[in-house]
Amino acid sequence: MTRFDVFNGDADGLCALHQLRLVRPAEAILVTGVKRDIALLSRVAAAAEPGDAVTVLDVSLAVNRAALETLLARGVDVAYFDHHYAGEIPHHPLLDAHIDPSPHVCTSIVVDRHLDGAHRVWAVVGAFGDNLNEPAERLAATLGLAPGATTALRALGENLGYNAYGDSEADLVIPPADLYRLLSAYADPWRFVADEPVLQKIDDARKNDLAMASDTEPALASAGGTLYVLPDEPWSRRVRGAFGNALANLHPQLAHAIVTANAEGGYMISVRAPLAAPHGADALCRAFPTGGGRAAAAGVNNLPQAELPAFFRAFAQTYP
Numbered sequence: 282m283t284r285f286d287v288f289n290g291d292a293d294g295l296c297a298l299h300q301l302r303l304v305r306p307a308e309a310i311l312v313t314g315v316k317r318d319i320a321l322l323s324r325v326a327a328a329a330e331p332g333d334a335v336t337v338l339d340v341s342l343a344v345n346r347a348a349l350e351t352l353l354a355r356g357v358d359v360a361y362f363d364h365h366y367a368g369e370i371p372h373h374p375l376l377d378a379h380i381d382p383s384p385h386v387c388t389s390i391v392v393d394r395h396l397d398g399a400h401r402v403w404a405v406v407g408a409f410g411d412n413l414n415e416p417a418e419r420l421a422a423t424l425g426l427a428p429g430a431t432t433a434l435r436a437l438g439e440n441l442g443y444n445a446y447g448d449s450e451a452d453l454v455i456p457p458a459d460l461y462r463l464l465s466a467y468a469d470p471w472r473f474v475a476d477e478p479v480l481q482k483i484d485d486a487r488k489n490d491l492a493m494a495s496d497t498e499p500a501l502a503s504a505g506g507t508l509y510v511l512p513d514e515p516w517s518r519r520v521r522g523a524f525g526n527a528l529a530n531l532h533p534q535l536a537h538a539i540v541t542a543n544a545e546g547g548y549m550i551s552v553r554a555p556l557a558a559p560h561g562a563d564a565l566c567r568a569f570p571t572g573g574g575r576a577a578a579a580g581v582n583n584l585p586q587a588e589l590p591a592f593f594r595a596f597a598q599t600y601p
Contacts, residue, residue, distance in 0.1 A: 284309035285325045285335045289388075290457025291316045291522075292410020292441035294339035297362060297388040299464055300400045300407075301336065309336070311458045316445035316522065317549065317582050319573070322348035331356035339388035341365035341573055342380065349376075362395070364388050365575050366563050384559040384577045387411040393420070402426075402434065406470055409438030412526040412553075412578070430471070437470055439523070440480055443487045446522045448544050452515050454483045490520035491527060501593055505600035506536030506555075508593065513542035521551045525578075529553040536562070536600035540592075543583055550581040550592065555600070565599045 286302075286309040288294035294313065310328075312321050322345040325335055335357055342349065343366055352359055353373045360377045364386050370378050379391050389407025398404075401420055408417035417438070421431045441460070450456045460479070467473035474480055493516055494509075501508035507528065511517035521539040528537040533556035543549040552574070554562040559577035566572030566579040569592060574580055584592055 283329065283333045285312055285329060285333065286310070287312040287321045287325060287335060287337045287340065288461075289316060289319065289321075289339035289445070290314055290460075291339070291445035292438045293364075293387045293389050293407045294445075295441055295457065295461050295464060296403045296407030296410065296438070297338040297392045298336070298461065300389065300392045300396055300403045301338075301362075302465060303400045303403075303468055304396055311461060313457045313461070315447050315450060315453065315457070317448070317580070319344050320348075321345065322352065326351045329355065329357045332358075334358045335360070337361045337363070338392070339363055339365075342367035342370065342378075344573055346371075362388050362391050364391055366567075366573065382575055384575070385413060385416050387413050387416075390416060390420070398423070400468070402470055405431070405434050406438040406441065409435040410442035411438075412442075412529065414530070433474065434470060436484070437474055437480070439526075440483045440487060443519070443523050444483050446520070447515070447518045448549065452518050454486055455479050486516075486519065487523055490516040491523060494520045494524040495527075500540070501597065503597055503601065506538070506596065507532075508538040508540065508596055510540045517541045518543075518549070521549065525551045525553040529556050533557045536596070538592075538596050540584075540589070545583045547586055548581070548584040548589060548592075550584055552579050552596075554578065561599050565595055568595060 288298045290313045312324050319340045326348040353375050358375050362379045367380050387408050389404040393404035405417050405420045444454050447453050499507040500510045521541050525537050525539045536555050537553045539551045541549050552562045554577050562579035563574050563576050566581050569581050571582040
């Protein structure tokens with residue numbers, strides 16, 4: 282039997298898988314990529330055989346439905362953990378689905394529930410990395426952590442999340458599969474921070490990129506939100522998620538959208554709904570081809586240039 286671990290390359294995907302494998306160690310083929318690379322199951326559908334096992338974490342079932350149905354029909358066991366919009370979840374004896382699209386839940390929290398908090402400290406990291414700061418603080422409180430320890434977990438989550446942003450792995454400090462392999466050796470997140478110098482490289486890149494993004498003026502500003510168009514540069518592709526999170530935390534009553542050019546000649550868009558009312562981002566983005574996500578945070582992977590004015594209008598109508 283061959284095992285495949287399929288996961289989003291951001292903090293939530295990394296920490297969700299890490300929790301599972303700390304409890305259930307297993308050798309598996311890793312299938313992941315940059316944060317925007319969410320149609321991952323199609324890679325496995327071409328390789329898995331009857332009797333194989335696939336664990337999927339933090340990628341939308343709606344996006345991966347066809348590949349999932351192919352795997353199930355072939356006789357492959359699939360465990361699915363996620364918090365994105367799923368649509369109708371298939372009923373199949375080989376599918377074990379744990380999906381909660383609630384706005385204040387991430388996949389690391391879904392896995393934490395499934396494991397009865399066995400490695401909750403990593404769920405805290407994953408939640409911070411997904412910008413779910415209040416849920417992360419609540420989880421941290423159940424562990425009796427000192428404030429300084431919680432702050433360190435937040436920084437770790439933010440850096441793990443930051444590393445996943447880019448159009449390709451060439452934009453990243455380290456490929457997500459390699460980052461997971463480093464992470465998997467540590468049950469203690471503080472030891473991981475102390476021992477792995479790659480985290481300092483990610484942190485330096487994040488701070489420099491955020492400084493450049495903060496000097497950019499919004500292309501659209503209204504009572505309900507702001508929209509930024511960043512230049513076509515590697516730092517822009519890395520910073521779009523972190524910049525959106527920083528804006529969301531600074532202005533929790535507003536929605537925020539970050540627009541950057543992509544390799545296909547169109548635009549990649551990252552949307553954050555207002556933290557004070559985390560709704561509407563998924564519906565906004567799903568109105569455009571290649572759009573998806575969850576109510577609080579969503580995006581469009583490849584918006585044609587001609588559609589950018591329509592997105593401006595839709596954003597302004599969603600968050601007037």
